[in-house]
Amino acid sequence: MRILFLHRNFPAQFRHLISHLINDPGYDLAFITNRKDAKIKGMTVGFYDLTRQVSEHTHSYLKNYEEFIIHGQGTARVALKLKDTGFYPDVIIGHTWGQNLFIQEVFPDAPLIGYFEWFYNSKGSDADFGRTSELPLDKRANIRIKNSPILLDLISCRTGLVPTMWQKKQFPEFFHDKLNVIHDGIDTDICKPSPSRNGLNLPRLKLSIPSDCEIITYSTRGMEAYRGFPQFMEAASAILKERPEAHVVIAGEDRVCYGAQLAKGQSYKQMMTEKFPMDPDRIHFTGLLSYPEYLTLLQSSWVHVYLTYPFVLSWSMLEAMAAGCIVAASSTPPVLEVLRDNENGFLFDFFYPYQLAQKITYILENQKKLQPVRDSARKTICMHYDLKDCLKKQLHVISYVIGKEMEGNMA
Incomplete structure (x- = not known):
């Protein structure tokens, strides 16, 4: 069986599915991506270059659409070369960032599964989170047009995958029957609690925090508003002032992945460290971590903090729960789908850092008492987001689409 994967990045959300299938001789896998360093032994990877950037003269509403088209063109050109080698996919699985737009002009007989x-x-x-008034018409119009290429994918695909029910609810109800809520999956065999918490030791970074210190963790792709970085820093400042044994460890990059940049080129890290100066010996910015380092961080955590706008739910919150962290998270819709206050974690109002500080203090002072919360957090992930179960569901969707039963040892 031949499967073609499409994504700007690589392998992105398809990592686990590819890892499961790649060593099975019954599958011939190919991937088309814009990421030049992408390479996995045992599968064909095609790279495309962007022929140009979005024109500065393009209507502002259409800039996102033009970007998607450029990626779609690049994908289609590489797909034609792949076709010339004799590769005809039985099914195509593609992320809806433009890669799918023209793929069925190249492979019209291959059903498309969209990742939405x-x-x-x-x-x-x-878009309007925290606002007390309606967005200006210009912004509302821009958002409406931004969905155009996604709507084309919804029409073209045979079926779709969407990670959470909250994310599915964002799509027009007309398309809900096409969307299967299946998470990418958390590998709970790897992402699990340590038998004992003995502080934090990250030799590469020369970072060592002894076991008698309180460790507050926060992880993010980018330090930005969408993931509540300003609110977290304000709460962290209050905690460090009140608790001399507390340390804050922040994993992630000083960049914006979602939403708008700050004015004058300032980063959120710069803004918040200037606004809330903290003891540099007790606040630690690790940058990007390897996955083993990241797991070590989670396993050391006394309390893990997660905030998000009403947006895409991060893997990191689920990984923290799988690792047995006590998670304090913003009471926003994507979080509420997973976390129940005082049962498998703790909730606070996104816009009230002092409330977060209170939750952190309570958790730090009641570590032994709150062991059942750690256990319940992991149980939630094992029951509803375990990788093996998610892979089974993904494979079932693929089987349904191509009308064949897929083989594979899911033990």
């Missing part, structure tokens, strides 16, 4: 991460709305989600 987000549908943009001007009300009730990320």
Whole structure:
């Protein structure tokens, strides 16, 4: 069976599915991506270059659409070369960032499974979060047009995958029957608690925090508003002032992945460290971590903090729960789908850092008492987001689409 994967990045959300299938001789896998360093032994990887950048003269509403088209063109050109080698996929699985737009012009007989991460709305989600008034018409119009290429994918695909029910609810109800809520999966055999918490030791970074210190962890791709970095830093400042044995460890990059940049080129890290100066010996910025280092961080955590706008739910919150962390998280819709206050974690209002500080203090002072919360957090992930179960569901969707039963040892 031949499967073609499409994504700007590589392997992105398809990592686990590819890892499961790649050593099975019954599958011939190919991947088309814009990422030049992508390489996995045992599968064909095709790279495309962007022929140009989005024109500065393009209407502002259409800039996102033009970007998607450029990626779609690059994908289609590489797909034609792949076709010339004799590769005809039985099924195509593609992320909806433009890669799917023209793929069925190259392979018209191959059914498309779309990976749908987000549908943009001007009300009730990320765009107007925290606002007391309606967005200006210009922004609402821009958001409406931003969905155009995603709508084309919804029409073209045979079926779709969406990671959470919250994300599915963002899409028009007309398409809900096409969307299967299946998470990418958390490998709970790897992401699990340590038998004992003995502080934190990251030799590469020369970072060592002894076991008698309180460790507050926060992880993110980018330090930005969408993931509540400003609110976290304000709460962290209050905690470090009150608790001399506390340390804050922040994993991630000083960049914006979602939403708008700050004015004058300032980063959120710069802004918040200037606004809330903290003891440099007790606040630690690790940058990007390897996955083993990241797991070590989670396993050392006394309390892990997660905040998000009403947007895509991060893997990191689920990984923290799988690792047995006590998670304090913002009471926003993507979080509420998973976390129940005082049962498998703790909730606080996104816009009230002092409330977060209170939750952190309570958790730090009641570590032994709250062991059942750690256990319940891991149980939640094992029951509903375990990788083996998610892979079974993904394979079932593929089988349904191509009308064949897929083989594979899921033990």
